[in-house]
Amino acid sequence: MLKKGLSLISLLVAILGLLPLSMAAQQVDRTVLPIPEPQPPAITELDARNAKAPPRFEVKAPKDAPNVVIVLLDDIGFGQPSAFGGPARMPTFDKLAAGGLRYNGFHTTALCSPTRMALLTGRNHHVTNTGAIMELATAFPGNTGIRPQSVAPLAEMLRLNGYSTAAFGKYHETPAWEVSVSGPFDRWPTHSGFDKFYGFIGGETNQWAPAIFDGTVRVEHPPDPDYHFTVDMTNQAVAWMQAQHSLTPDKPFFVYFATGALHAPHHVPKSYIERYKGEFDEGWDVLREKTFARQKQMGVIPQNAELTRRPKEIPSWDSQTPEQKKLEARQMETFAGFAEHTDEQIGRLVDALQEMGEMDNTLFIYIAGDNGASAEGGPEGAYNEIMALNGIISDAKINMPHLDAWGDPSTFPHYAIGWAWGGDTPFQWTKQIASHYGGTTNGMVIHWPAHIKAKGEVRSQFTYVTDIAPTVMEAAGLPFPKSVNGTVQLPFDGTSMIYTFDNANAKETHTTQYFEMFGNRGIYHDGWVACTRHSIPWLDAPNPPLSQDVWELYHVADDFSEARDLAAQNPAKLKELQALFMKEAEKNHVLPIDDRRFERFVPAMAGRPDLMAGRSSLTVYPGMVGMTENAFINVKNRPYTITAPVELPDANTNGVIIAQAGAFGGWTLYMKDGKVHHEYNYFGVERTNIVGPAPLSAGKHEIKYEFIPDAPKPGAGGRSVLYIDGQQVAEGHIPKTQPFIFSGDEGADVGMDGETAVSNDYKQGDNKFTGKILKITINTKPSGLSAADQKAVEDAEDEAAAIVD
Template sequence: MRLLPMFARLCVVVIFIIWLLPVHAEQVPPEIPVVKPPQDAPSVVVVLLDDVGFGASSTFGGVIATPTLDALANEGLRYNHFHTTAICSPTRAALLTGRDAHVAGVGTVMNLANSYPGYQGILNPAAATVAEVLRQNGYSTAAFGKWHLTPSWESSPTGPFDRWPTGAGFDKFYGFLGGETDQFEPTLYEGTTPVHRPVGDNYHLSEDLAEQAVGWMRLQQSIAPDKPFFVYFSPGATHAPHQAPPAWIEKYRGAFDTGWDAFRKTVFARQKALGVVPANTILTSRPDLLPAWDSLSADERKVAARMMEVYAGFLAHTDAQIGKLVQSLKDSGRFDNTLFIYIVGDNGGSGEGGLQGGVNYMGALQGLPEPIETKLERLDAYGSADSYLNYPAAWAWASNTPFQWMKQIASHLGGTRNPMVVTWPKGIRDAGGLRSQFGHVNDIVPTILAAAKIAAPDTVNGVLQLAMDGNSLVSTFDSADAPEVHHTQYFEVIGNRAIYHDGWMASAFHGKMPWTVAMGSRSRAIEDDRWELYDLTKDFSQAHDLAASHPKKLKKMQARFNQEAARVGILPLRDASEERTPMPRLNAGRTLFTYYAGAVGIPESQAPPMMNRSWVLQATLTVEDIKPSGVVATVGGTTAGWSLYLDSDSRPIFEYRVFEVASVKIPANQILTDGSHQLRVVFNYDGPGYAKGGTLRLLVNGKEQGVANVPATPPAFFSIDETFDIGVDTGSPAGHYPAGSAIGYPLTGGVLEQVDVELR
């Protein structure tokens, strides 16, 4: 037994000696691998504006001041042959993946996604985003603003989240998921969590997004100053609703009193003087369906001019926010090695405000127009939080000077040609230069990767990648005479289509006007569309149709379009706006729904489908000692919607708003005290058919409190961005909540047991 202590002492000595011995190479623990970017790789900022015509900004001849864009153009390059897809989601898919929109899986706007290949609204994993590629090559990545690339059935708090920005390569996301949002009370997300906008009386979303982006860039500079970053800044401006701080709108008072026809001539002259259009460019004529300015009444002109003043203030204000990003980069010393890409619109100006424009345009878009009297009464509210403005379609056409048509019309340059400015002091020496090589949004990813000296990966996250459809534009950085690298490009949106090849373009307008989504409307058959032909090397604005004089050339171009359409898998062609194929829905086949407190951020399209039918909503809540107040259940927002809530006196109130058509408020006679209560709202629809009116009743504990009639209801939706919420109101308020209440007016002082919805 004496040997055991001796043996132990010997072991200790041996261990001590081993510890003193030099460590052999094979005993050195391996370093944890850290992905490093290529040496001297630039940071990258991509700015994408929304619904901006070629002739809107001062940088490209417009009368709306964009000094940030001007300054960047003077330090970098203007591109006047750059193209988008003519509508938002496809442009974003092509921009972020480097592939054609249909190849990326997003060939139409997310709201019109259908089950046919290329139109499903599901980002193709074989077309990874540039954010994911850069992230895997040592970049930090962040997205701020509009996303509009997540399928609606995946946009709720239940996920899945792999097609949200943070699942598509972005370390950071702060913004909104849908196609638009209220600028004063936005529907916001931080990562995948619904959040309220910061508290403050002078809030505006574009300012918030800029502050968030600047703060994030400064954080990168503080913690990892040698690490490049990628910022995707897409503020959603100037998509409707057109809303801006009053001072910015006032700068343009009276600026548009001469109307859109005179505006086109003014802008066209400025474009020629700046050299952003060739001297031989022809100003195209107004489409027959758009009214001449002189044909409007005095009241109509007053309304239309004011609507354009709001738009101008909105665009100028947005450009100023982008200036904050530029200044922050300069202050930190990172600007010289930052590739700054400023794309002025994801399509041309939007005609979705209708021929007359709308104070609350969502109603007019669905066939519920506003009388001129209403527009005049609301004139002082234009651009404020109490409006949801979109200008008349003719202003969209005017802002697209010198081209034909507008957003959605992928057949013509008014829909697809957008200005771009690229600045990179370390990589571009021709400051103030103009570039006229053909470019497309699918060229942006190859351009970024080439500038960063990163090869396009063969696989990403185990998925074999498709080849890029775009081409790098880096060769144009050095020379205005660099050979064109993008020789062929097809375009297609809701049947409107075109093909570009080596300077020629063939165009087929499908016939549906871009200012209506009226239920049941159908365009002509695809095969009945008439093709036009243009030589863009001599005809910058598509003014001279050569189809009759060059029939053989037109046939070759049509064959090339069919070849491209077959390549991306969209034959036979279909108008996506007319397809009603079954898509996944969280509410499919259900007529009974039960929700509990905390169910928030549910997209309206996935909430109980309450349009064009009768329904009953019942809420059960318990009050104990504390005086309750706040939202019980709500959907929609300022534009239209409803809210059941308790006011500051614990009185149940139900409000229902149908755009500018009607707004009703039913206050209860009863105040809620201690105990269990049932609040019940019954709606009896006047159908059958779309958008009929009906009768609303509010009951408390079985006793009727009030009745109200509405003459009409929305045929399709209250909004395209607001959500269905229980216990709080996210986004803009659907009710007139007590002054001074917290943002979202959350329910306090009561326990919300459940909310039941029955569809009848």
């Protein structure tokens, strides 16, 4: 039975001369994309009855080209999934591994955006200008955040070769300053090779209340009290695949299924958390020992591998208090439940492919993690991980009140660094630390029954995330395109992994690979690794000069886990590899190395474009919602006013006038029962609410809010003042403010407060303003300040600039 290319009926009709043969039956050059349309022949016959039509030009994929499904989980370490000896039970991953191949030498970049860009293009992350996450782009080549035209994505190559293409879930590859209704949309998913996109654009999202885009349009999630984003994106993906198969069964499809899980916030139904109750009471030190033993028993690591020691920067389980242990055990129960829940949704993808009869010829690549497990939750974890992103360490006093609710919609949680280290067993270190395998090694399974005959075997060749695109192209029978959309293409940096499918002992083809993230750097070459850990994600401390970093040397061909440092024994080899790193760094635009973290959140300091650059005033209008933090005027660490002329229908007006972010940090100006309120929500931990004394009458009014910082440093508190029709009606004091970021996903909304609610005074999904808003102006250089206030403002701005410089 012909499943791809021409159907039997079409072929017979074509033979009879009644239907022109498609391009699939012609010899075509696929090295230039789009494939050029042939010039039609000159026809001199007057009557169509006496003429024969030329072959129809139609781009089709090669005969029997497989469907391609790439699943990418977020922030899960090598030693966490059950398929690689971990404690999180993931039966779909296990099933695919049993029917396919496990790769225990697969590596990522150590951070999300860079890994994803490398995966989707087949080029090194600095070549794609993604040296770090999109929100930390700088002015230097290798870090600009702008994918070059010479780096066409895999999805575009497949689409132009006759594939249907779709992306679901997390897409963290669009420059932050381009995420607005003004675009440009060149680097959005639907302009990067994907016909369909349903998901979120930033680095993370609230699984219970996500900020979703359908294509380039913001949409609200379905009104389901049991809503969860991973379930929603799976529903969307299954429906899309079924529609493709129904309408165009002979056309292969490419699905990029990138979950927001298991990135914080760790959100999962409580029933999944309860499945792991008590399983982590022994702590992360014991977890590593048990995981390590299972890994050897399963054969996913060599028998001579050694379990690396705990770094001094990571606390032992025994050093934790009983209260800390109780909280931290719950954190890991939540994470494991989150993993199982996520894998269950991927199982629905597999079930759908099987029901359609497409699983046999589907190249299914399941990657457990875009980097090592995340230690961004701090030493004790965080009830609200946005605090950690602001450099604020949570402790038991903040976390313990949320113990029983951990993982539900009232929390935005992350686990303690010890669990991340435990999750990267048997390696050292964690996410962001690109120098060591704990930050870069992720378990991967490849399943393709039509072409992979081995079942349940392990492959140990060094492989890297840039190898995915070349593997897919070879599997589809497609050549690398010399030119795409008129631009000559830079070659793939990766190599196809198909050579490993039938031969466990095949000589590896990816023999050299550099690593770099925030100064943590290393080089792999022919079984050796030279590396240096320069910085630690959770420590807000000055880094040493790059020139003084201490390098380590590992012979990973014999030392799987990087347990034996040979730098002192083999200085010549170390020097050789250090020189090779510099050569690769120069070639791939890694230099100059930038080890800044929080400072790069400030566009002026980082040197990247800023939608609000040079502007001290922004006027917005009703209907403008979901404005991301990078596309909205910055009101952090500076004075500002909000002025809103409104028309009220009566003296009982309700709803939000303007709000930024949500329940886990932000601010809102709203009305309740006719009274005007302003609330500042400090990470959901402290709230400052000021309110006018009386309901406003029907008719026109001018509502104005003013904030004046009272200390010259980021995160300082300040005066909070409310005016109605030019008269001050309320004043309060905000003790402290969020210094660097409000939210990773929630934006600013006019006339409502989307996703989660900043204030408990109104409900999520039911807070639209019942009056009329004419416009709203936010001004960060307000006039009319007293001389003392103006001096305080100038001092605060100067000091803030000095701190982040």
